[in-house]
Every structure is written in C-alpha cells, then in structure tokens.
Amino acid sequence: NAGVTQTPKFRILKIGQSMTLQCAQDMNHNYMYWYRQDPGMGLKLIYYSVGAGITDKGEVPNGYNVSRSTTEDFPLRLELAAPSQTSVYFCASRPGQGSGNTIYFGEGSWLTVV
Amino acid sequence: AQSVTQPDIHITVSEGASLELRCNYSYGATPYLFWYVQSPGQGLQLLLKYFSGDTLVQGIKGFEAEFKRSQSSFNLRKPSVHWSDAAEYFCAVARPLTGGGNKLTFGTGTQLKVEL
Numbered sequence: 393n394a395g396v397t398q399t400p401k402f403r404i405l406k407i408g409q410s411m412t413l414q415c416a417q418d419m420n421h422n423y424m425y426w427y428r429q430d431p432g433m434g435l436k437l438i439y440y441s442v443g444a445g446i447t448d449k450g451e452v453p454n455g456y457n458v459s460r461s462t463t464e465d466f467p468l469r470l471e472l473a474a475p476s477q478t479s480v481y482f483c484a485s486r487p488g489q490g491s492g493n494t495i496y497f498g499e500g501s502w503l504t505v506v
Numbered sequence: 507a508q509s510v511t512q513p514d515i516h517i518t519v520s521e522g523a524s525l526e527l528r529c530n531y532s533y534g535a536t537p538y539l540f541w542y543v544q545s546p547g548q549g550l551q552l553l554l555k556y557f558s559g560d561t562l563v564q565g566i567k568g569f570e571a572e573f574k575r576s577q578s579s580f581n582l583r584k585p586s587v588h589w590s591d592a593a594e595y596f597c598a599v600a601r602p603l604t605g606g607g608n609k610l611t612f613g614t615g616t617q618l619k620v621e622l
Contacts, residue, residue, distance in 0.1 A: 425610075433614060434510075434596065434612040434613055434614040434615060435596070435598075435610070435612040437609055437610075440609070450609070482549060482550065494552060494555060495552075495600075495610060496552075497542075497549045497550040497551075498549055499548060499549035500548070500549045
C-alpha cells in the first residue's frame with residue numbers, strides 16, 4: 393500500500409517556468425489537499441478537493457491551479473514560477489465522511505525557484 | 507477563525523529526560539486536535555489525535571497528549587526521550603470545510619533537539 397505519493401521530490405525552476413507537482417493516492421480517499429510549508433510559518437492550505445471534479449481554494453491559492461479528474465490524482469500546477477513559491481509542498485488525502493478525520497500526508501516536494 | 511500556537515520554537519532535552527511540547531488552540535466549537543512529527547527531509551507522520559472522549563490520548567512512539575478545554579491546550583508529552591525523537595513537531599486543529607472534508611490549521615512547529 394503506497395499511500396500518498398508525490399513526485400518529484402526535488403525540483404529547481406527558473407522564474408517564469410511552469411511545472412506540475414504530481415500527487416496520487418491509492419486509498420480511494422475522496423478528500424485531497426495541497427499544503428505548502430515555509431520555515432517558521434507552519435503549513436498553509438493551497439487548494440483542496442472533496443471528490444473527483446470538485447476543487448476549491450484554500451488560504452494561499454494565488455499562483456497555483458489544480459485539477460481532480462480522477463479520485464486518485466490531484467496535481468498542482470505552477471504556471472509562472474516566482475521566487476515566493478520556493479517552498480516544500482505536501483499533498484494529503486483523507487477518507488470520506490464517517491471514516492474519521494485523519495489526514496495522510498505524502499513525503500513532500502522541495503521546490504526552489506531561482 | 508481557528509488558530510494554533512506553539513510557543514516554543516526550539517527545545518533541547520537530554521536523552522532519557524521527560525518532554526512536554528506546548529500547544530494552545532483557538533476554535534469556537536469542540537476541536538479535533540492532532541500532533542504530527544516531521545523528521546529531516548521526510549514527510550509528516552501522525553503521532554496522535556483527539557476527537558472526543560478520554561482527554562488523555564496515547565500515540566505512537568510512546569507519546570501522549572492531554573486535552574484541557576479550560577486551558578485550550580493540547581500538550582504533547584513523553585516520559586523518556588530517545589535520540590531518534592529529534593525532529594520537528596506540529597500541532598494542528600481541524601474544522602469542517604464548505605462542501606465537506608476538514609481543514610487542518612497547523613502551528614508553526616517546535617524543533618526538538620536531543621542531547622546525548
């Protein structure tokens with residue numbers, strides 16, 4: 393059971409480049425999330441999804457886009473990378489209603505924009 | 507709005523000593539509370555959680571936490587720290603999201619250093 397899988401683990405981007413952080417979970421979870429973690433700032437929610445075809449903004453959505461075409465996948469897109477997007481990104485998923493509130497995290501993706 | 511405060515940014519303890527990491531939350535309703543641990547270069551791992559019932563919850567790796575509503579606290583404890591416990595610890599509170607699911611709000615973390 394792989395759980396939540398994120399790729400790539402490390403990436404360096406130039407300003408203005410675009411990229412997609414991939415996230416997949418094999419637990420048939422309905423709810424998926426993208427967080428970013430900055431030093432001394434804790435985790436901030438970027439986008440979340442409550443099921444395939446449904447996404448919504450979190451606290452810090454600017455500069456990002458997401459899609460949820462399948463239950464398993466929840467990619468995060470950076471269209472025009474900026475230095476402020478240098479961060480560690482965590483994807484997470486959660487079972488549906490009645491299954492408790494535990495959120496399972498991927499191992500993180502370290503992104504540097506130069 | 508909910509918030510989580512971890513007042514200690516860094517804590518250093520000797521191996522074998524007891525540990526208490528502080529967490530205070532602000533939330534209008536009954537909170538769902540969590541402690542996560544993050545080792546260097548790794549993702550977040552759930553240590554324990556509180557939803558309801560017994561206010562003293564047991565977690566993995568010998569950790570426990572006590573929910574105190576009167577103090578709005580959910581402090582993490584361990585009776586005897588091991589060198590492998592050196593990591594960053596995050597407290598979090600969950601609230602329902604519009605349309606379903608829950609949003610976790612995290613504290614800024616406490617970095618634990620263990621001296622041998």
